Amino acid sequence: MKDSTVIVVGGGVIGAACAHYLVKAGRKVTLIEKDLFGHACSLHNCGYVCPSHALPLTEPGAVGTAIRGMFKSNSPFSVKWRLDPKLALWFFRFARRCNKKDMLQGGKAIHPLLVSSLKLWKEIIHKDKLSCEWKSKGLLYAYASKKAFEAFAATDELLRHHFNESATRHEGDALQELEPALKPGLAGGWHYEGDAHLRSDLLMASWKQNLESKGVEIHEKCTLTGIIENPDSSVTVSTDRNLFEGSHLVIATGAVTPHLREELGWRAPIQPGKGYSITMPRPRICPEIPVIFPETKVGVTPFESGYRLGSTMEFAGYDDSLNPKRYGLLLKGAEDYLQEPHCEPIENIWYGWRPMTHDSIPIIGPCPGRKNVILATGHNMLGLSMAPGTGKLVTEMITGSKPHLEPAPYSPERF
Structure with missing residues (x-):
């Protein structure tokens, strides 16, 4: 009826x-x-279930970072500029919100939905016995640069103070003790232990x-x-x-x-933000904790049945082609951090259009x-x-x- x-x-x-x-x-x-x-x-996304991602993209300085990245061939962020008033308006509105006040306001909308969903995911997967390789191992942000590692402390403090999302700090050798698949000599990392992951397919x-x-x-x-x-x-x-x-x-x-x-x-008022992933077998030395490398904007997700690299952000409209340069950045972006960053054979190269709102x-x-x-x-x-x-x-x-x-x-x- x-x-x-x-x-x-x-x-x-x-x-x-x-x-x-x-x-x-x-x-x-x-x-x-x-x-x-x-x-x-x-x-084929990275499968993160992450209340730690409470802050919106509209952070102070985001516009400058994006503009600088557009002129670098190896930037994880790219825009295919074209005569598109809707895209121009989207970026204008995005830029206007790149300040601390609007960032925190956005976070206060985003975070409750993330926290609610984490709890509900656990209920759904348990009660309905969904097969998805769910793991509650948190999410690790790993840095090669001491400067970038220390700079993230301010973001962690924002998350701690405004959203009660705090990470455990692991510096120097302590980072590799936590995740032995990482290369020695990295500056440090921040582990958000409340996050989880699953295999979306x-x-x-x-x-x-x-x-x-x-x-x-x-x-x-x-x-x-x-x-x-x-x-x-x-x-x-x-x-x-x-x-x-x-x-x-x-x-x-x-x-x-x-x-x-x-x-x-x-x-x-949505723009497609194209992201890529590459799925392959687990390397011999494979991370157990999902890791994000903020310096290259690459995420790594270990599954029981495989291993995935993902990220990049490409504003290219509804382009349905696979850009070899973009997925090449995923392979390259993990090499400075992991002892075995990838494994043959590559099983799947994929893209998806993320539905991006300016706020x-x-x-x-x-x-x-x-x-x-x-x-x-x-x-x-x-x-x-x-x-x-x-x-x-x-x-x-x-x-x-x-x-x-x-x-x-x-x-x-x-x-």
Whole structure:
């Protein structure tokens, strides 16, 4: 019946989380995905579940760092400049928020969603027995430069003071004692022990089976073509295959949400930020703790079944090519830090479009002008980390339950 059915558009981790909590609340769920469930940005990311990532990208000095990086061939950040007023406006709005006040304000929106989601992930994985190689080993920031290592102390103090997220400091030899896979001689590292990680491709495969076993109808290779709000407040969704009806519609389409401007009557202020990953077997000397190297912006994730390097940020629009220079930076960026930075054979080279908002805060709430269409998008680089909290909040909005988080900071009306 349409009065109890919710249609979810988007088969990534956010759409899956929305479906999970809607079914738990007693709703029937129809999920449509234009490609394959669990693909796009949810497939081969680094798998971090990280409350320590509370601070938005809009930190003081971020604009200068980005501009300097654009003129370096080995920079992890790149922009393919083109005549695109929307991209220019996005960067203008981003630059205006690169100050301490707005940074902390953004963090106060981001952090509760991260903390909630970490707790909820543990519940979901335990109760539903999702197979995803979950590990609670924290996240380690490792530095080669003494200056950069010491400079991070100010960031750690911000996280400690404002968000109660504090790291254990490991200097010199103590760092290699903590993680023997690192090269000797590094300056030090900061270990956020409360973070966790999982293997996202395994998660999504397992979650699909779990959702289908609970009655979720998943329609793959099914593209949204229109949205009609009916006089009785129900929603009819047309696709290239058939029509679907429900009481509400959830849009969880990530970086491609701006493509739905005509259907929604509203354009999501999102830019795709292209990230890369390389998956391979575990090296002989493999880290046990996920590690980020901030100096090269490369992340390393060890899984039980493999090993992944990931990162870079490329604003190149909806470019679907694999740039050898970009994924080459991942291989190079780990070499100064790890005894065995990579391993043959390379199993997968991948990219995903991150849905980047200029304030680093996701968009969760009713679409302007459409009260029964709920947006759940714009999670930047933290979709996996924020998914359960988002799914639960969306479900609370639809069912009229008391929200477990204050929803106002995520409202689309802020734009």
